[in-house]
Amino acid sequence: MPFLHGAQPSGSSADRPSSALLPATSRRDFLGASAAAALSQRLQGAASRPNILFAISDDQSFAHTGASGDSVVRTPVFDRIAAEGVRFAHAFCSSPSCTPSRGAILTGQDCYRLEEGVNLWSSLPAKFATYPDLLEAAGYHVGYTRKGWAPGSVEAGGRSRNPAGPRYANFRAFHESVPDGTPFCFWFGSQDPHRAYQKGSGLESGLRLDDVRVPEFLPDVPEVRSDILDYYFEIARFDRELGEILSLLEEHDQLANTIVIVTSDNGMPFPRAKADLYDYGSRVPLAVRWPERIPAGRVASDFVSLVDVAPTILEAAGLAPLPEMTGRSILDLLTSEDEGRIDSSRDHVILARERHAPWRAGRVGYPMRAIRTDQFLYIRNLEPDRWPAGDPPIFGEVDPSPTKDAMRALEAAPGSERYFHAAFSKRPAEELYDMSLGSSQMSNVSGEAAHAETQRSLASRLDQRLLATADPRALGHPPTWESDPHYGRLTAEQRR
Ligand SMILES: [Ca+2]
Secondary structure, three states, rough: OOOOOOOOOOOOOOHHOOOHHHHHHHHHHHOOOOHHHHHHHHHHHOOOOEEEEEEEOOOOOOOOOOOOOOOOOOOOHHHHHHHOEEEEEEEOOOOOOOHHHHHHHHHHOHHHHOOOOOOOOOOOOOOOOOOHHHHHHHHOEEEEEOOOOOOOOOHHOOOOOOOOOOOOOOOOHHHHHHHOOOOOEEEEEEHHHHHHHHOOOOOOOOOHHHHHOOOOOOOOOOOHHHHHHHHHHHHHHHHHHHHHHHHHHHHHOOOOOOEEEEEEEOOOOOOOOOOOHHHHHHOOOEEEEOHHHHHHOEEEEEEEEEEHHHHHHHHHHHOOOOOOOOOOHHHHHHOOOOOOEEOOOEEEEEEEEEEOOOOOOHHOOOOOOEEEEOEEEEEEEEOOOOOOOOOOEEEEEEOOHHHHHHHHOOOOOOOOOHHHHHOOOOOEEEEEEEEHOOOOOOOOOOHHHHHHHHHHHHHHHHHHHHHHHOOOOOOOOOOOOOOOOOOOOOOOOOOO
């Protein structure tokens, strides 16, 4: 369905609170009146502020864009943004699960700081300010379409609207509502390439099985290749729709002063990817274009987290990030003339996960923390007695798919059983992967004497970062929200 022309089944006006009331109400939610007044005062006389377009796909891994070297998936718009701006080769989400990843993006805080907001199908308590609210208080016109902060209960968080802003049917409707002379901030949240897929859609679109590069943690069988093509089909649709938005901005001569940020909330919805801390679950595409400030055609190898998005947007709009934001603005990287590792201190990211889909007895999660550096991924599994993909035989934290079925069929197949076990079997308390031995992250070297010093050092760095950012688990305050609340529908089996 074309994105600009009424893709949403219902119009935006009924979903949108009164524009006259909304800014004042939302301001009271997170800013004192004096702080808001000081903000407005500081912005008077500010130079022309950029528009902000944040485009986020749903479940796309870092490797699956043309710009990052995939010759099969069709992403000309992402590739254009990378060519005319900067692409980040080491971008990671805070947590490889929709709700906590989006909460971290919107608040600029590591997901584990967001209380129950760290879980899928939770709420995002109103005390956690989001960048759209802050920009609105500073005079921006804000909005989103389709998937904003989700899934979860907006109301249970004490909010009157989605943390991503007021909802619009599409970008055109939003664009028409922007008052003359007012900068805007828009969130385009595609539901692509989230499952379910139309089986065979990739093949039917002209993509070829033979061309697929199957990641090493998945079995190379035709069912998996076809499933990947269906995933590619939806990535291409996201890309096309983003292109329609850029065309509209070009028609209005607004593209030069719009910061376009394109990324995804987490990695591909395949076993050992989405909901896991390995690269294909947590490493995402990221490209930013802003011709007025960003030198074009660069690739940065700095480690950045999507937690850095909110402080970056605020700084670009002339606002200071909030003290509680644990992300760091990347505006300096964006506006630099350099490539490669621009800021030597950006040599790692922190990753975390709590409860994804509730498919364990008691609906408990699978808490994990990790640190990823250039050479290593160190993962700590805090409850290794639990099943990482959910209890057998469903393994429900992994989305149903032809690939999951194919891996189940290989559970006892000599030589291929490793795929099943890597995705679904229990894991040790610590995992360590050395990327100099290969990028598949399938050979755990944790506990090996040759890596003992590295492992100790990474564990210490992880602890320091978690303590410095007040991770409740690191502080010895186990969460009270591990099982509940859960605002999604639960099956009888999940209510156990
Ligand atoms: Ca997602």
